[in-house]
Each structure stands twice: as structure tokens, then as C-alpha cells.
Amino acid sequence: MTTALIADDEAHLAQYLKQQLAACWPELEIVSVARNGIEAAEQISAWQPELAFLDIQMPGLNGLEVAQGIEGATRVVFVTAYDDYAVEAFDAAALDYLLKPLKTERLLACVARLKAALGRPPAVDESRLAETLQRLLAPPVQGLARLRFIRAASGDMTHQVAVDEVLFFHADDKYTVVRTAQGEHLIRTTITDLAAQLDPEQFWQVHRSTLINLAHLVGTRRDEMSRLFVRIKGHAQELPVSRAYVHLFKAM
Structure with a gap:
């Protein structure tokens, strides 16, 4: 059936x-x-x-x-x-x-x-x-400067995270998780808005909820069902790549 x-x-x-x-x-x-x-x-x-x-x-x-x-x-x-x-x-x-x-x-x-x-x-x-x-x-956003830092508030403290240090961004319910080797921060900026402001040569969207920093990409793996996953340096868990973005890795 x-x-x-x-x-x-x-x-x-x-x-x-x-x-x-x-x-x-x-x-x-x-x-x-x-x-x-x-x-x-x-x-x-x-x-x-x-x-x-x-x-x-x-x-x-x-x-x-x-x-x-x-x-x-x-x-x-x-x-x-x-x-x-x-x-x-x-x-x-x-x-x-x-x-x-x-x-x-x-x-x-x-x-x-x-x-x-x-x-x-x-x-x-x-x-x-x-x-x-x-x-x-999301129609392309014109005229936005490339992001160099991410500002994330935690209590009365505001952290300034250089985008080069970000391993990946992942949308989580109402927030977006900014993951670095040292830990994670929460921001309210959507993945769509981040993708429009980050350098597309450095940050790739691999899923509707995930943007990865290619500088920290270790490699890729396919499972028994041919689904693709990426491995990020400094992060233990693999991240799934949705079918719409698999083509990005064919030349790698």
C-alpha cells in the first residue's frame, strides 16, 4: 500500500x-x-x-x-x-x-x-x-549589513557573541539557540532573518530551523535510510540536513 x-x-x-x-x-x-x-x-x-x-x-x-x-x-x-x-x-x-x-x-x-x-x-x-x-x-531582504556580532540578553547581562564563534543557530520554540563551543544563548531573531543578515559563504541553512557555520563543519554522514547529517566541531550531536539542502553538500 x-x-x-x-x-x-x-x-x-x-x-x-x-x-x-x-x-x-x-x-x-x-x-x-x-x-x-x-x-x-x-x-x-x-x-x-x-x-x-x-x-x-x-x-x-x-x-x-x-x-x-x-x-x-x-x-x-x-x-x-x-x-x-x-x-x-x-x-x-x-x-x-x-x-x-x-x-x-x-x-x-x-x-x-x-x-x-x-x-x-x-x-x-x-x-x-x-x-x-x-x-x-521570505523575499530577499535588501540593504542589511552583514552581522558581525550577536547580542543576547541573560538576566541583567547582555552578551556580545562574535558570529565567527557561533557553531550553529537552531530555532527552538519561541527562541533561536546560538550555540558556541563555550555554551549557548537564546535570542528572538528568527532563522529567516539571520540567514538574510549573515554571510551566505560562511553560514549555510541546512534545515528550516538550522543554520551552520561552515568554519566549524567537520564532515557529513548518511544513515541507512540515506538521510544526511552534519557533524560540527565542538558539538557532540549530529544535525540533520533536510532534503531541500542536500544538494549543497554534493560538491564537498
Whole structure:
């Protein structure tokens, strides 16, 4: 059986899609119905479904951000009410897309496309995928000076951390963790804003929630499922690389 996940914060729309898929694709097994983007990301990681039907507009993480963080082989179908938005995402980052309100003829065509595609290796250009998702998530910010220091408050003390000393940045709930060899600090600046202000030759985004400093990169490793991980000097745990950014390491 082909496995799939549905993610939509509007429960009645998620159930409607599930019912329609059951009618036109009885062999499809829906392993999870996620209520928001964070739950979708967790369930994709846990279940590793072959397909994920992701609503683009969801709380926590939107569908584009969820797609940006997929580490395994799950292929994405975006579900959206915005035609232009969907078309651009589909052109580079998705297997197909569905427009709301769902139409039976369009769903049948989508199912036919999915069945055919599942029998072939993925044809998505990963570099285009990453570039398109980043552009859709946050248009480039112009005119910002490159960051040289990070200011992080701790009680009545404000620490000034040179960016060269940062091993990596990692988004954690409401905060971003600034990790150095000496410890960690918390700031409220988002990964997207940091990426726009840091030198792209020095800092690479490897996941929707992670930016690494290449000066401290030790190496990479693939696990038995071909998922890529990076090893950072001075940090014991490996960091996952999402599928959208694997192409960055092909020349290394």
C-alpha cells in the first residue's frame, strides 16, 4: 500500500480530502491527519509516508516550511486556495498541487499523476526546490549589513557573541539557540532573518530551523535510510540536513 499524510488546520477539509482519496484511491493508506504544521513535521518524521498532502496556510509551520524540513523520501502535494502561489511552488518543489475547494476531476487527475510518479525516481531538482521554498517563505531582504556580532540578553547581562564563534543557530520554540563551543544563548531573531543578515559563504541553512557555520563543519554522514547529517566541531550531536539542502553538500 502507498502511505500518505494529510495536514490541514481545518478539520472538516482534512476529513473531506481523506474521504475523497478513499473513494478514488482505495489502496492509499492515510497514516496520519495532522492539525497544524508542527504536528505534520513530527508525523512525517515518525511515519516517513510516501506522500504528504500539505495545506500551505497552517499555524505553527506553514506547508512550505514543513516541506523545507523533510529529511526522508516523502513527496509533497500542496493544498491551497491560492492559484499563483501553488503554481510557483509546484514548478520546483512539489509532486503536484490541489486547489481549494477540491474538485473531483482535479483530484482524479492528481491521483493518476501520483500513481505514475511513484513508480519513478524523484525528478525534482533539489537546488531549485530550496531556492523556490526560500523565495516563497521570505523575499530577499535588501540593504542589511552583514552581522558581525550577536547580542543576547541573560538576566541583567547582555552578551556580545562574535558570529565567527557561533557553531550553529537552531530555532527552538519561541527562541533561536546560538550555540558556541563555550555554551549557548537564546535570542528572538528568527532563522529567516539571520540567514538574510549573515554571510551566505560562511553560514549555510541546512534545515528550516538550522543554520551552520561552515568554519566549524567537520564532515557529513548518511544513515541507512540515506538521510544526511552534519557533524560540527565542538558539538557532540549530529544535525540533520533536510532534503531541500542536500544538494549543497554534493560538491564537498
